[in-house]
Amino acid sequence: MPLYEQTLTHCLRVLGENHPDTLASRNNLAAAYQAAGAPGQAIPLYEQTLTDCLRVLGQDHPTTLTSRNNLASAYQAAGDLNRAIPLYEQTLTDRTRVLGQDHPTTLASRNNLAYAYRAAGDLNRAIPLYEQTLTDCLRVLGEDHPTTRTVSANLSHVKSTSA
Structure with a gap:
């Protein structure tokens, strides 16, 4: 986890919060937290990443679609299907339309x-x-x-x- 955290810190400092590599780094850190069984740390990072992807890249960008899917997965892993299912549905609708x-x-x-x-x-x-x-x-x-x-x-x- 420390390497993911360090990478995100460096991306923020060098590239700024809106750079696609920074967004990817934040997503990677969230995935590491989720894999480690720490949804309380993963979900806020996924939420921030999705918000930033929507703002920076737009609704239809493949990274935004992946970010929404990842947040849905984290909600599901945390047992929050009421939040996961609508995100999965939206992701599927958008991926079908875009891809x-x-x-x-x-x-x-x-x-x-x-x-x-x-x-x-x-x-x-x-x-x-x-x-x-x-x-x-x-x-x-x-x-x-x-x-x-x-x-x-x-x-x-x-x-x-x-x-």
């Missing part, structure tokens, strides 16, 4: 949203979304792609636990 329905990142967003629906116990939305995402992943990415395998495993798991 297209078949872009690998859009497909990953659909998987993330289905996973959040499943975590919320909303299988009526999770299962069809997983099924459509798997169909599209197979068509676009092929059966051996990591995203295809993840979606397939998630669908199998949700179907086996709901039966």
